[in-house]
Amino acid sequence: LPFNLGIGGAVQTGFMYALAHGYELAVRLDGDGQHDPAELPKLIEPVLRGDADIVVGSRFAAAGDSYRPPLARRAGIRFFAGLVSLLVRQRVTDTTSGFQALNGKGIRLFADDYPHDYPEVEATVMVIKHRLRLLEVPVLMREREHGSSSITALRSAYYVLKVTLALMVGVFRRKAVPLEDG
Numbered sequence: 559l560p561f562n563l564g565i566g567g568a569v570q571t572g573f574m575y576a577l578a579h580g581y582e583l584a585v586r587l588d589g590d591g592q593h594d595p596a597e598l599p600k601l602i603e604p605v606l607r608g609d610a611d612i613v614v615g616s617r618f619a620a621a622g623d624s625y626r627p628p629l630a631r632r633a634g635i636r637f638f639a640g641l642v643s644l645l646v647r648q649r650v651t652d653t654t655s656g657f658q659a660l661n662g663k664g665i666r667l668f669a670d671d672y673p674h675d676y677p678e679v680e681a682t683v684m685v686i687k688h689r690l691r692l693l694e695v696p697v698l699m700r701e702r703e704h705g706s707s708s709i710t711a712l713r714s715a716y717y718v719l720k721v722t723l724a725l726m727v728g729v730f731r732r733k734a735v736p737l738e739d740g
Contacts, residue, residue: 566674573660577669584665586658593657597697601659604693611690612664614682615657615697634718638679645725646686651694653679663690679721683728 563571569586576584583605587593593615601613618639627635638653656678660668667688673680685692 564674566672566677569656569677570668570672570674573665573669573672576665581665582662584660586656586660588656592699594698594700597657598659600695600697601657604695605659605661609691610693611661612685613659613693613695614652614655615699616652616655616694617697617699618651619694619696630714634714637718638721641722641725642679642682645683648686648692650682650692653682655699657697657699673724676717676721680724680728683725687728 572586573584583602585598585601587595587598597615601615604610604613618635635652635654639651642650642653664685667684667690668681671684673684682692
C-alpha cells in the first residue's frame, strides 16, 4: 500500500485478499511475538468442525502462565469485556485479542466492513450483530517480543472514550442482518 492505513486498514486489506482469493479459513496473529503459532490448532479446529464462525484466543479464559498485561491495560480490557458482554448478551473475556481464526462468513464480514481505529472491540460487537457464532478459547500469550504498544497513557483515555462512544452509537444503528451464504 502506498501509505499507512493503520491496524484496521491493514487487517481489512488482509481479509479482502482472502475473500478475493476464495479462502474458507483465515487466521490472524499479531506480529509482535505475543501469540504463539503453536496455539493455532486451538483456534482452527472449532472453525473446521463448524462450531464457530470466528474463534478468538483469550488470555483470560485460561488459568495458568499467560502473560498478564499491566494493571491499567488489564482494567481497560476488563471494562470492555463487561460492556461488550452486556451489549451482545454473551460472555466475552478478551475483546482486544488479535489472535483469531475465521471461516468464510467471518472473512466476508471483515472484508466488507472493519473498524479502523482500535478495531478489536468494535469488531467483536459486529460479529454478534451479524449473527455469526463467536467462540473464545483459552490460549497462553507472551509478553511482546518486538516493538511497543501504540496505546500510551494519553491514548488509553482517548481509546476508552472513542470505543465506548462507538459502541453506544452502534446500539442505536439499524439492526444488522445475517450474512448470506455464498
